[in-house]
Amino acid sequence: MALLSSLLAAIGQIYFINNRLAGALIVAGVLWVSPWMAATMMLATLAATLLALVCKWEPDAWRDGLFGFNAALVGLAFGLFAEHTSFWLMMSALGGMVSAWLYYRLRRLAAIPWYTLPFNLVVLPWLYFVGQRVADEVPQGYNFSLSAIGQVIFLPDTVPAVLICVALLLVGIEMLGWAFVGAMVSSGAALLLLVNPDYINFGLTGYNGVLAAIAMFWGGHKQIWMLLAPALAGLMTAVMLKLGLPMLTMPFVLSCWLCLALQKGLCYYRCANSTNREKV
Secondary structure, X not given: OHHHHHHHXXXXXXXXXXXXXXXXXXXXXXXXXXXXXXXXXXXXXXXXXXXXXXXXXXXXHHHOOOOOHHHHHHHHHHHHHOOOOHHHHHHHHHHHHHHHHHHHHHHHXXXXXXXXXXXXXXXXXXXXXXXXOOOXXXXXXXXXXXXXXXXXXXXXXXXXXXXXXXXXXXXXXXXXXXXXXXXXXXXXXXHHOOOOHHHHHOOOOOHHHHHHHHHXXXXXXXXXXXXXXXXXXXXXXXXXHHHOOOOXXXXXXXXXHHHHHHHHHHHHHHHHHHHHHHHO
16 A cells, blocks of 8 residues: 555656645546556556665655656656557666666755656657657647646646646645646747747647746745746747757756756855945
């Protein structure tokens, strides 16, 4: 039972939700669209969770699913971009374990939020190696705010997006609200760089903004940072889209790191000024 609880927590942690029911709702959303992606996601998460359990990595973090959410994204990516074969089931499990190991090592390296960096380190090199590019044409008829929320797990369809909204609502209306704000701010920033509107409607310009906004909210930061982070993520996303290159969630990671660095810099500047005034 503890293993299942950790698995569901890991799925929820993709959206910074430490709630087992939320994880179950996200799994249901993936199953609705693609049983294959659900299988690769669960296998990758299981492999990562078992590795962390066997290696006895931080029991509290294991229980909260922190060693599994990057693995879940690895499994989803392989389920979407790779062939539907037993080989890629095995690679999903292996990729999940590598992402868990990277997350553990990074946590020991520095006490900063590493977000989805391990997922990007595992999958992005492979996407570039196989020459994966963003398609010139994307499907029509999508609502950009809902599709952006779903695109975090590569599923812009209405049913999984609505289930994810319900999962976010379990945390509170503010969490859900900031997810929508992140989608709008990020997409608006991308629009300034004249990104193809079809990309916006399909959620490709907004999903990094969704993650950036809820990450800042989850971290207890001021509203200005909850707006700046998705704006930066949207600009980074727009550049990558115009180049036709995959970026996964790197704009989210980089924009949040930049905001955290700016916060540290402002704090240092204020402290230095305060010290100088006291001396005078």
